[in-house]
Amino acid sequence: MTSIKTATASESAPLIEMRDVVKRYGDFEALGGVSISVNSGQRVVVCGPSGSGKSTLIRCLNQLEKHDAGEIFIDGQRLSQLSASGLRKIRADVGMVFQQFNLFPHLTVLENLTLGPMRTRKLSEDAARKLALDHLEKVHIPEQANKYPRQLSGGQQQRVAIARSLCMEPKILLFDEPTSALDPEMIVEVLDVMVELASTGITMLVVTHEMGFANQVADTIVFMDGGKIVESNDPETFFSNPASERGRAFLKKILRH
Amino acid sequence: MSKRLSSIIGWGVFVGLVLIAWSFLRTLNWDDLAWYVVSPSTESGRQNLAFLMGGVKYTLLMSITAICISIVLGLIIALPGLSPSPNVRMINRVYVELVRAVPILVLIFWVYYGLPILHDDININVFWAGVIALALSDSAFEAEIFRAGIQSIDKGQLEAADSIGLGYFGRLRYVILPQAIRRILPPLGNQLVYMLKMSSLVSVIGMEELTRRANELVVSTYRPLEIYTVLVLEYLVLILIVSAGVRWLERKLQANESV
Ligand SMILES: Nc1ncnc2c1ncn2[C@@H]1O[C@H](COP(=O)(O)OP(=O)(O)OP(=O)(O)O)[C@@H](O)[C@H]1O
Ligand SMILES: [Mg+2]
Numbered sequence: 001m002t003s004i005k006t007a008t009a010s011e012s013a014p015l016i017e018m019r020d021v022v023k024r025y026g027d028f029e030a031l032g033g034v035s036i037s038v039n040s041g042q043r044v045v046v047c048g049p050s051g052s053g054k055s056t057l058i059r060c061l062n063q064l065e066k067h068d069a070g071e072i073f074i075d076g077q078r079l080s081q082l083s084a085s086g087l088r089k090i091r092a093d094v095g096m097v098f099q100q101f102n103l104f105p106h107l108t109v110l111e112n113l114t115l116g117p118m119r120t121r122k123l124s125e126d127a128a129r130k131l132a133l134d135h136l137e138k139v140h141i142p143e144q145a146n147k148y149p150r151q152l153s154g155g156q157q158q159r160v161a162i163a164r165s166l167c168m169e170p171k172i173l174l175f176d177e178p179t180s181a182l183d184p185e186m187i188v189e190v191l192d193v194m195v196e197l198a199s200t201g202i203t204m205l206v207v208t209h210e211m212g213f214a215n216q217v218a219d220t221i222v223f224m225d226g227g228k229i230v231e232s233n234d235p236e237t238f239f240s241n242p243a244s245e246r247g248r249a250f251l252k253k254i255l256r257h
Numbered sequence: 258m259s260k261r262l263s264s265i266i267g268w269g270v271f272v273g274l275v276l277i278a279w280s281f282l283r284t285l286n287w288d289d290l291a292w293y294v295v296s297p298s299t300e301s302g303r304q305n306l307a308f309l310m311g312g313v314k315y316t317l318l319m320s321i322t323a324i325c326i327s328i329v330l331g332l333i334i335a336l337p338g339l340s341p342s343p344n345v346r347m348i349n350r351v352y353v354e355l356v357r358a359v360p361i362l363v364l365i366f367w368v369y370y371g372l373p374i375l376h377d378d379i380n381i382n383v384f385w386a387g388v389i390a391l392a393l394s395d396s397a398f399e400a401e402i403f404r405a406g407i408q409s410i411d412k413g414q415l416e417a418a419d420s421i422g423l424g425y426f427g428r429l430r431y432v433i434l435p436q437a438i439r440r441i442l443p444p445l446g447n448q449l450v451y452m453l454k455m456s457s458l459v460s461v462i463g464m465e466e467l468t469r470r471a472n473e474l475v476v477s478t479y480r481p482l483e484i485y486t487v488l489v490l491e492y493l494v495l496i497l498i499v500s501a502g503v504r505w506l507e508r509k510l511q512a513n514e515s516v
Contacts, residue, residue, distance in 0.1 A: 064416050084424065092422035102417035106435045115431055116421030161417075168421055 013076055015040045015172060015203055016061060021070035023056050023227075030056040032227040033070065038220075040171070043204045045214040045235075048224035049250060054207040057224070058174045061205070062094040063087060075171065092120050095165030099177040101157045103149040109136070109160050110145040113167045121168065128167070135163040139193050155186030159193055166197075173197070175206040209254060215239060223247045294480045295487050305474055309487055312467035313495070319384060319459060319466060320452045323391035327452075328445075330392060331399025336429075338404045349400065356397035362458050364390040369462045387459030395452055402448065406441035407433055439510050446503030450496050457492075467491055 014037035023031040030053045038044055046054045059065040060072060063079055072079045074090050082090060104112050113132035117123040123131065136142045139159035141152075149157055158178055165173055178194070179187040191213050198204060198217045208214065214221055214235060221238040223231045223246075231244045242248045295309070296302035338349030359367075369386035373379045381389070410433055418428040460469035471488040475481045 062420055064419060088422045088424055091420055094420075096416075096420035098413060098417065100413050102411075102413035104414065104417065104432055104436075116423070119427050119431060120422035164417075164421065 012039065014038055014073075015042075015075055016205070017071075017073040018057075018060075019071045019073075021057075021060060021067045021072060023053075023060055023065055023067045029227050031060070031067070034227075034229055035070075036222065036229060036232070038203060038205065040203055041201050042220060043198050043218050044206070044220045044222055045218040046205060046207045046222045046224060047209065047211075047214065047250070047254075048230075052224040053227040054224055055176050056227075058096075058176055058205055058207060061172075061174060062091050062096055064096070088120065092116070092168050093171045095168055095170035095173045097158070097161050097165055097173065097175045097178045099180050101149070101154075101161045101181070103157055103161055103164070105149055108146050108148055109141075109152070112149070112160060113164050116164065116168050131167050131169075132163070135166045136160075138166065138196070139163045140189075153186060154182045155189045158182065158186075158190045162190075162193060162197070170202075172203045172205065175204065175208065177207050177209070179208065179210060211239070211251075211254060223250065225250070290483065291480055292483055294478050295483050305478070305484075306487070308474060309467070309470050309484070310491065312465060312470040313491065315384070315464060315466040316453065316456050316495070319387050319391065319464070320449070320456045323388045323395065323456070324449050324452050326388065326392035327395035327399050327448075330396035332403050334396060334400035335403035335407065338400065339407055349404070353397045353400055356393060359394065361390060361394045361455050362461065364394050365458055365462060368393075383459070383462050383464045386462060387456065387464050391452060391455060391459070394455075395448060398448055398451075399445070402441055402444045403437070406437040406444075409440055410436050439507075442503065442507050442510065446500065446507075449499055449503070453495055453499065454492065 016036070016038040018034055018036045020033045020035055021031055022029065022033055032053075034053070034057060036044075036057075046057065048054055056065060060067045061074065067080070074094060077086070077090065079087070079090065103109075104115070107115065110129065110132055113135065114125065114128035117128040117131055118125060121128075133142060133145065136145055139162055141156055141159055144152060144156060144160070149160065152160065158181075162178075175194070179190050182190060187210070191210060194204075194206070194213065195217055204217075206213075206218075218235050221233055221235050222229055223233075223238065223242070223244065225246050231238070231242060231247050233243060237243070238247065239251065242251055293299055293302055295305055297306060334349055334352050336349075337345045338353075340346055365387060368390045369381060369383065372381060372386075414432055414436065415428065418432040423431065456466060457468035460466060460472060463469065467488060471484050475484050478484065
């Protein structure tokens with residue numbers, strides 16, 4: 001169990017806080033008591049071997065998975081105490097980008113982007129459309145607004161998915177292996193967008209195997225194994241001199257590729 | 258066996274079957290047929306035909322009303338079936354198993370003759386008794402169709418909907434149903450065809466739809482073969498039209514999706 005604190009904003013309350021969070025699937029403990037705290041503006045990369053609980057961790061943060069024990073606070077609100085509508089508000093504040101994009105195939109790109117703002121944030125259609133076009137611009141595909149997801153390349157789809165999250169104007173963006181389903185030539189265009197996002201100061205939690213991205217963007221690397229956080233460190237230390245033996249072994253394996 | 262030999266045998270069998278069929282057809286009483294009872298070329302034939310076809314509007318009205326009600330009812334019954342809670346799912350199971358177990362004809366009797374006894378103010382006419390019985394019976398099947406259609410939607414779609422803060426009904430309305438409808442439509446079309454056919458059962462409580470009229474005409478003309486043949490054709494045409502309509506709708510939805 002490790003907790004992350006940066007010196008920059010330690011006096012203000014953390015934006016995300018997990019305390020001894022446990023998540024079980026049947027008898028299996030996918031998270032075995034995880035504690036982490038992330039301040040506003042922090043960029044955390046979560047890595048670790050397959051099955052170590054990375055997805056489970058970030059899915060608990062917007063309650064796609066309900067945790068079984070421990071506490072999670074987002075912006076000071078305890079998730080386990082929220083009503084359904086309270087949870088919807090939190091989810092509007094916590095954007096999620098999925099490995100498989102999960103765009104809505106029956107809606108155009110623009111409609112994908114305006115759905116949340118119109119139905120959750122109750123913006124007018126005009127306001128939502130303007131917001132959507134703004135964010136499409138930010139992910140560099142304004143010209144695709146009226147196409148359907150299947151008409152786009154994987155990289156473009158993932159950028160639409162990022163824009164869809166941004167249209168909710170979230171405080172936190174979660175990414176679960178956003179480039180793992182992409183062909184190599186498309187990974188860069190998505191990572192570029194994420195790097196640009198990072199520079200806007202939004203709080204990001206990114207599960208990824210892209211260690212170059214982690215090195216460039218993260219201020220903290222969290223290394224997980226067996227449902228626990230084994231180590232959390234700044235990138236320089238983690239990449240040059242990981243504190244844990246398992247971290248070292250993982251890096252050796254992943255950097256060989 | 259050579260190809261030539263097998264083709265000779267094939268033709269031999271074919272010719273044999275045709276001969277057998279022919280000698281059988283020759284024994285039938287063709288001369289006893291009296292198509293004039295439904296022939297458009299005679300005055301009484303025209304009257305009979307008009308009488309028979311006059312039932313179409315009731316058959317259609319009853320089937321369409323019933324299917325509309327059963328779709329709404331089916332959706333309401335399907336939703337608890339999708340709940341993570343086993344107790345809530347039980348509501349769906351009990352309804353579906355119970356309603357599915359009752360033959361439609363029995364349901365028609367039960368609604369028409371049974372229900373009014375329950376309360377003095379209940380007075381159901383034949384049309385609504387038929388509609389209620391058909392709709393109830395069909396709703397169990399609709400519920401299963403909806404449940405399967407909704408369950409076939411990728412879990413990632415639900416998660417994406419959740420993550421942009423849509424609630425239960427927003428998720429259903431904007432994400433799940435528009436996608437599920439494409440998968441639901443073909444079995445729904447089947448159900449509509451089934452409903453059209455089952456509406457013939459409502460004739461037993463006196464609904465003046467296609468089958469009832471045919472029966473009445475048979476009683477007065479003693480011409481069952483000719484009249485029931487017309488009846489068969491009436492259902493056939495109705496159902497072909499409905500099938501074509503459903504296929505057209507399917508194509509339209511698909512076209513929308515793949516612009
Ligand atoms: N719905 C589920 N039911 C049962 N077990 C699950 C479920 N989801 C995850 N698990 C298990 O929990 C463990 C952690 O899963 P998780 O998806 O969080 O791992 P991960 O670190 O994201 O791995 P990967 O790199 O493969 O995505 C795995 O062993 C997985 O098999
Ligand atoms: Mg994962």
